[in-house]
Amino acid sequence: MTATVAEENYIKAIFHLSKNENKVVNTNAIANEVQTAAATVTDMLKKLADKKLIKYEPYKGVSLSKNGLLMAGKIVRKHRLWETFLVEKLNFKWDEVHEIAEQLEHIQSDDLIGRLDKFLGSPKIDPHGDPIPDAEGNLIPITSKPLTIASSHDVHTVASVGDQSSSFLQMLDKLKISIGTKIKIVEKHEFDGSLQVKINNQNIINISEQLAKNLIVK
Amino acid sequence: MTATVAEENYIKAIFHLSKNENKVVNTNAIANEVQTAAATVTDMLKKLADKKLIKYEPYKGVSLSKNGLLMAGKIVRKHRLWETFLVEKLNFKWDEVHEIAEQLEHIQSDDLIGRLDKFLGSPKIDPHGDPIPDAEGNLIPITSKPLTIASSHDVHTVASVGDQSSSFLQMLDKLKISIGTKIKIVEKHEFDGSLQVKINNQNIINISEQLAKNLIVK
């Protein structure tokens, strides 16, 4: 009844690739996400379909079933609660926690997660601004968008990051951009898509389109 | 180079069965400890011997190598630090933490354990009174003995418990006996080995030999 670590990682990968919706996910995309061969993914998809965790049509891709979606939500909840613990209590930096949470998310004990949640004050978002699903695995999606499609001359607030890589997160640290930072688009450069932005109503800097795309604001 | 969860569990089992010494451990004892068939243990012993973690002589039993002993110490350190976290920070009772620590002890990150240790104030003993090995895996054995061989009419202090079962720990809770409790042997009953003891210089109760054997005092 309880899923293996491998199964949990696949379920979570499908969840992330389908962006919390019912979007169909391809075999190759999963293979890339979990870093395995496509053939290995096919094997696993058959197993997950047998367990009714996904809807799988050969050659057509997969989506999570209702059960699969809730399971994914619970794993994501654990991942994000542990990340919050690591940053809030153990003083890890936000670019250092992903690998460890990747392991901790598989620890099996509902009681543990309930107590951890309480210990942390039942946080609603993790250190990267991502929402934490409830104990049943339900996730309330946050209505936010990349800075690239946000309106000019308006002040936006950084809600989360669209990339968890430490190179990206460390760059944000250097630029003094974090969750909650106010950003006003001063000018958009047609040429390379870069943006002239005002940070926290203070200094004005230029950021690349690549960076702006991964700043999720509300 | 890094050991699997199964390998770690076997190394730890051998460590516990050899009571931190160089005592030789039998296949059946390990099989019983890790709850597997004896043949499975033999397979694993060959693998651990190849990796130079144990000294293995077929039919003669095994003991940990220097490397194996340090690896065991590191796993035990993690187990006991996590137990301390669960009790001190998440308010688990001391009879509820073993199963979860059994999982958490396999999380791989030296940085994590270093920070956890610091967060907990570098505790020297875990919730059961067992010493916590240092970061290198070295353990300073505590010189303590079962209450059954302690002197009469002297006051002893409970240092640790010789049994982690929740039935035993819950019984101690009922008897108001915990780590640090003062116990004076009032009388030893020849007939069944039970002891008349005075708890914290207050009430006098009778405890069975079975119970006294698992009260480790100093």
Add this chain to the structure above:
DNA sequence: ATTTATTTTTAGATTTGCCTAAATTTTATT
């Protein structure tokens, strides 16, 4: 509409950790 390219699945192997049953070695008992 064919041909080509890409994606996905199938086929056949490997490794790890486990099992049962049979053979072997060691230990205990007549």
Add this chain to the structure above:
DNA sequence: AATAAAATTTAGGCAAATCTAAAAATAAAT
């Protein structure tokens, strides 16, 4: 010392998760 009992190892197999290479299905390009 011979035999019986217990402990341990070997033999052969199985399930999970992975791989590479080949076949099949789908999508893209001419």
